[in-house]
Amino acid sequence: MAAVTDGSPDGDGSRGGGPRKVDSSSDGRRFRDADRGQMLLVAGLVVAVALVALVVLLNASIYSENVATRGIEAADGEALEVRAAAVEGTGALIDGTNRNRLADHGAAVTAVEDGVDGLDAYLARAYAERGGVTRVTTTAASMREGSYVTGALTANGTGGSNATLAADVDRTRGLVVDVDSASLASTNESGATADAFRVEFANDSAATREVYVYESDDDGNVTVAVGENGSAPTVVCSASSTGLVAVDLTGNALGNERCPGLWADSVGTLDGDYDVSIERTDAADGEARLTVLPESGDAVSSEHTATPAVYDAAIDLSYRTAELRFETTVRVAPGEPDA
């Protein structure tokens, strides 16, 4: 170590003023012998490597914890948004087409097809901005044709006080009766069968379900009751209303109030195809509208106004992003009850 010298009188060859060769050899020996600090160097290296490893580890940990605080699931909300928008748009399109009362089913189907193409282009533009690719398509073969029926709550010249809205119906959607609450017969649960306006559903085996709408003689509320095969009905719901009140039979609603079980407890329990008729029309003013799928053929017979309509449509829906793929087929029948 430092104690080991080259034995030169001055101890440092550089100051001795001797030949250059002697100086050089003296320096070389000194550096070779200067091994103090090697241990410190190794220790420092070990500590440095360990610290770098720690930093890398802690950085990984911090990154992971940071990732955990972000929205880590795929953007499934957008796929569901696209589905909802496509279903809602197609439903509005079908209903709008039916309300236009086109001359024949072919025109109605073509109008819906064209509309879905427009909807597809709109959605594609809207979601391209968010990095998603949408596709909505339908074909004429995927649509089922039916009738859109409307009529005032009158017998419509049938001679009595009853009229058939639609005969031999397989499925019904969007059945809404708008009644003038001031025109309703005032009665009660037991008197409803004799006095109240009703919508009747009768199947081929003569089983019937009746939905009565009347003004309660107790509290004056508009009341909806459900009966079976002409027996005394059971009140389902009632609401205090004035003016025109919408009784949404397929949507289970009376005005703005929910009316749970209105469809399921009445028509939902009926087997097979059925006729829809309005009876005792002298006990109510207003109008009814519904869209029906006939048991056979593409139209139903009606004593009111039945026009060609699209009952439902199956749309092929696709939504893709870099990490998500959602492709399915959806049947769109707006206002169809679950039962």
Next chain:
Amino acid sequence: MRERGAAGGGRLRRDDRAVSVTVGYVLTLAIGAVLLSGVVIGIGGVVDSQTERVVRGDLAVVGQTTVANLESADRLANASEVDRPDGAAAPNVSIDVDLPTRLAGRPYRIAVDGDAVTLRTDDPEAVTEIPHIASLPVAESSVRGGPIRISYDGDAGRLEVTER
């Protein structure tokens, strides 16, 4: 020569100059070695404990990510079956998830079943189980940690997790 040699050996044996230097040198080496060993062992222990902590933390984070995406696929699969007409083509729902291939430099495995997602590393030996609430059945599977695909098998009506 012999006398002279014997005399020289005796002189060397009696000569104890520079002994303290040698002893000091050896002592310095010994103390240095002990200190260096202490540093290596101490730092190594810290690195090991931190590695285990990071691995456990990462397993939890990656597990939560997997569960979140599994439940996301579950929601989409359920939505794909709502109002689907009879006879229509099977729905196609899949979600690709880019998970890291290693956690703190350690490979890991992801096991999925109907109740939970379990992540496991062998070194350090760590297991994290994250329960999920997917409403659809989930096919039991075990995949290497890394990019995975969660897909819905419409015919079997179940979710599947595969490597990609």
